[in-house]
Amino acid sequence: MDFGSINPVVLIASLMVAATPILLAAIGELVVEKAGVLNLGVEGMMIVGAVAGFAAAVTTGSPILGMLAAIIAGAAVSLIFALLTQVLMANQVASGLALTLFGLGFSALLGQSYVGIVPPRTEKLDFGPLSDLPVVGRILFGHDILVYVSLFVVAGVWYWLNYTRGGRVLRAVGENHDSAHALGYKVKRVRILAILFGGACAGLGGAYLSLVRVPQWTEGMTAGAGWIALALVVFASWKPWRVLAGAYLFGGIMVLQLNLQAAGYRIPVEYLAMSPYIITILVLVVMSSNRTRRTLAAPGSLGRSFHAAG
């Protein structure tokens, strides 16, 4: 096959854009899972963020306000999940699925009058002459603010989880909630806050899809990005920097298959469009087949609900 028509610099620059939504959603979910909660509603929170961000940006004319609205909307729907699983002790798998089903319907309802509208443009940050540097300029200094925000969030989460007291409390709650409770940590409060953070990140990731990546609103536009983000957390063995590496890898695959579609190779479009999902599955298989690494990496209390006796 001839890859000659694909410019590597453009490829890297555009894979960063393609990866940002799943990167944001995955880093949020990583914090949630580190706290011992499995929220399968990422897809639902992303799409609610996508529509809320889109609607707010179109109404106010400001993409930044749209993104803030997406953060709030993502956190708001994740609050339903927090209420169900932390206060009412519902099954986490079922509640996450419910959140996704609800989010897909709810977003379609909200987005009805926004189909076919072009959102206000999200400008690239102005780095002056730096952006004109060959190769580096396009890759490092040629993006909009959210690409940098997503990198900053990854670094922040990494630092916070490893080097701050709050991060260690959160990890203790996720590893063994009974011990954490015995030590006097507020297990439920920590988990609810983690869920809200995950919702905010997923919402922002969704808004990046509808405001920058596509940019348009269509029903069901996340098309499994939330599920890929969930897989990414497993792929990354619950480590923030590996989430970044994994997200950029998937971004690369997505951009590559889109380029191949556009280049008109003989493979039908549908088979190329399958590739991100199939590669996600293959990666999951490789990562989960290593028993020792998996059991060491996953938070000890992941998916178990906590109820303090007495």
Next chain:
Amino acid sequence: MLRLEKRPSPSKAWNYATPVVAVLLTMIAGGILFTILGKNPFEAIKLIFWDPLFSEQFAAYSRPQLLVKAGPLILIAVGLSIGFRAGIWNIGAEGQYIVGALCAAAVALAFYPAESVLVFPLMILAGALGGWAWAMIPAILRTKFNTNEILVSLLLVYVAEKLLAAAATGFMRNPQGAGFPGSRNINQYASAANHEIFAGTGLHWGGVAAFIAVLFTYVMLQRHILGFQVQLAGQAPRAARFAGVAPARLVLMCMGISGAFAGMAGMFELAGPARLISIDFNAGYGFTAIIVAFLGRLNPIGIVLAGLLLALTYIGGELAQFMLNLPAAAIQVFQGMLLFFLLALDVLSNYRVRLFLPQRATTENV
């Protein structure tokens, strides 16, 4: 202050009552939603839950639709419920439904235009095998490599959707269809068509299959050792191991049954109401069936009732769309809320709510 106290064993009474209360709460919340959308809530609720069955104007068309829509929902949900009981989460029924339909279509198109009584049974077999095979992917990955079956089965839905698009626009496209996407009309191919068994009832072979599946599952859960193992693995995984339950075999079996049921549902839909393979062949039955399974308390008989109820919301939703201009997505929100309320109310069957009045500080409390 309210406090939750874990019950030693789940309350039976609440177990039966929660679905009913959840439906009532969803109606109230739905009414509020419809009011926000600027519709008369009472009219909308009546249109969704009452008119499809009892209004003179619509019932003639709507009543048969009830069985048409409930059939696939019940068939898929009853298969899913077996796995859900054992803690095996097949949430990719939508994909298995699509692949089942594709396999059945392949059989029908291979025999076209030959007429034979064997075509229809062969299609059922192909549908079941297709769904089974698609479900075996996450099952085998789970048992061999310990890969999470939730993520794999769900991701395979997207793969199946792309496969469906490839079939409708490419390898299954009707050669006499003037270039339009979509396969031949299988409903017009006499040997393959899935017609109503009794005219005007809406009951086609899919409904019969759903009924058989419910009986099969009921007997298996109540009377067969496999049913016992499913219950045990779900409620006490450690005890199940000591009792000699092989977890891998259980995963293969549960995923296999649910996949085969979903594939069959796809086949009956293809040869019946859907008529042909088209890009938008799948209508979300595989996901709604998850709600049906939970609303029916993972109990075969409960699932029949839940399937009928959700079928009613589909039909009533279409009616409300037509009559009140209610958006199609509103009914999806409605179904999502139903699952929320159900999960929230489950707390009442597993916990006892106790009222604790704040006490004055005593030495004991300090």
